[in-house]
Amino acid sequence: DTGVSQDPRHKITKRGQNVTFRCDPISEHNRLYWYRQTLGQGPEFLTYFQNEAQLEKSRLLSDRFSAERPKGSFSTLEIQRTEQGDSAMYLCASRALQGWDEQYFGPGTRLTVT
């Protein structure tokens, strides 16, 4: 499968715990995006990378959230001291730097904070 993959697909954690999600983009896609989607709403942009550089962050990305893409390939999104309001689907997308600007989305990681 050459699509965007995300791991884990589901995560249940207790309030106050830290969680980390991983996204593997399509090979050779320079740009990588993170979105968050709560129930009944459309996805909301969190941040994006071009190669290893994080170029834009949403105000939704509080100081408890951190995203990295250290080698310009896979990316991680960490949430520290999780709160119940963090419960959501976290989606990753990637696209090539040149040419077609379609974003390809992964299946998402569903986080439940109890």
Added chain:
Amino acid sequence: DAKTTQPTSMDCAEGRAANLPCNHSTISGNEYVYWYRQIHSQGPQYIIHGLKNNETNEMASLIITEDRKSSTLILPHATLRDTAVYYCIVRVQVAQKLVFGQGTRLTINP
């Protein structure tokens, strides 16, 4: 990015054409209209986009009015697998993020 307005939900019979409208009355001259859909428990999937001309691909057709203030996504022969939430997004191509609204929940009925 311009705001878009879509109906909350629509129904369509299997095999018929599904026509999904989108209003974007404040669209700027350099903003494109994009359509994505999201099938239950999956990430969004790109469908089609256009600037001012009508566009067609293997999935759908996009009809943009001459004043560009509205558009219609057409699924010519809807199947049960087309049941999804459809999002109309307006943005300039250089913008990175996609700004999703609540979309239209399309249900295809057998």
